[in-house]
Amino acid sequence: MDYKEKWEELADIKDELAARDWFMGTSGNLSIRVSKDRFLVTASGKDKRKRTSEDFLLVDENGQAAEETGLKPSAETLLHTAIYNRTSAGCILHVHTAENNVISELYGDRGEIIFRGQELIKAFGKWEEDAELKMPIIYNHAHIPKLAEEFSQHIEGNAGAVLIRNHGITVWGKSGFEAKKLLEASEFLFRYELLLHQSRAAHTLHQNIKLTN
Numbered sequence: 250m251d252y253k254e255k256w257e258e259l260a261d262i263k264d265e266l267a268a269r270d271w272f273m274g275t276s277g278n279l280s281i282r283v284s285k286d287r288f289l290v291t292a293s294g295k296d297k298r299k300r301t302s303e304d305f306l307l308v309d310e311n312g313q314a315a316e317e318t319g320l321k322p323s324a325e326t327l328l329h330t331a332i333y334n335r336t337s338a339g340c341i342l343h344v345h346t347a348e349n350n351v352i353s354e355l356y357g358d359r360g361e362i363i364f365r366g367q368e369l370i371k372a373f374g375k376w377e378e379d380a381e382l383k384m385p386i387i388y389n390h391a392h393i394p395k396l397a398e399e400f401s402q403h404i405e406g407n408a409g410a411v412l413i414r415n416h417g418i419t420v421w422g423k424s425g426f427e428a429k430k431l432l433e434a435s436e437f438l439f440r441y442e443l444l445l446h447q448s449r450a451a452h453t454l455h456q457n458i459k460l461t462n
């Protein structure tokens with residue numbers, strides 16, 4: 250199976266995400282579809298900031314190595330198989346950032362975060378003036394099959410995003426370009442939300458200080 254082009258595409262995306270410092274402490278995993286039942290996924294536990302010939306391995310629809318290799322697929326490969334087996338997604342990106350973790354903790358008890366009135370929700374195809382983007386937040390089960398099972402309940406269509414509480418975000422899209430767009434839009438929305446919280450808190454504190462003086 251010739252997957253050189255897909256390999257290079259995923260390696261380029263990995264470099265771009267690494268330049269943003271989105272792979273702290275070896276976290277994160279990425280994959281790209283090569284055929285109906287084969288995809289390339291990052292090898293587990295690697296420093297994803299480095300570009301090497303052992304960054305990815307080809308796996309089948311069960312997440313098992315499809316070629317002779319000493320590499321281990323990502324520990325979270327079952328989340329990738331869950332998406333590829335249910336959709337026509339072409340690429341999946343999972344990163345841990347401080348921002349996505351804090352948002353997942355702030356809104357985790359609600360089970361979702363809803364974005365409204367934000368231009369960047371258009372990246373998710375939400376173009377109407379009153380549109381809202383609901384992003385599910387699921388519990389971070391240590392047992393990956395259990396995590397994948399809960400995650401699967403939120404896979405709707407060929408593009409989407411799910412937050413795993415105090416863990417990270419997983420996005421998928423029809424292509425590498427689409428998946429990256431959703432990831433960048435999500436991280437923008439998280440930073441915006443956090444800045445807004447901080448600005449409001451600072452403003453309230455300022456008002457209270459003025460009142461007591």
Ligand SMILES: CSCCC(=O)C(=O)COP(=O)(O)O
Nearest residue numbers: 275276277278293294323324
């Ligand atoms: C050190 S991060 C803990 C595992 C994780 O959440 C992750 O994204 C990376 O795991 P992988 O096996 O894909 O390297």
Ligand SMILES: [Zn+2]
Nearest residue numbers: 276277325417
């Ligand atoms: Zn992870």
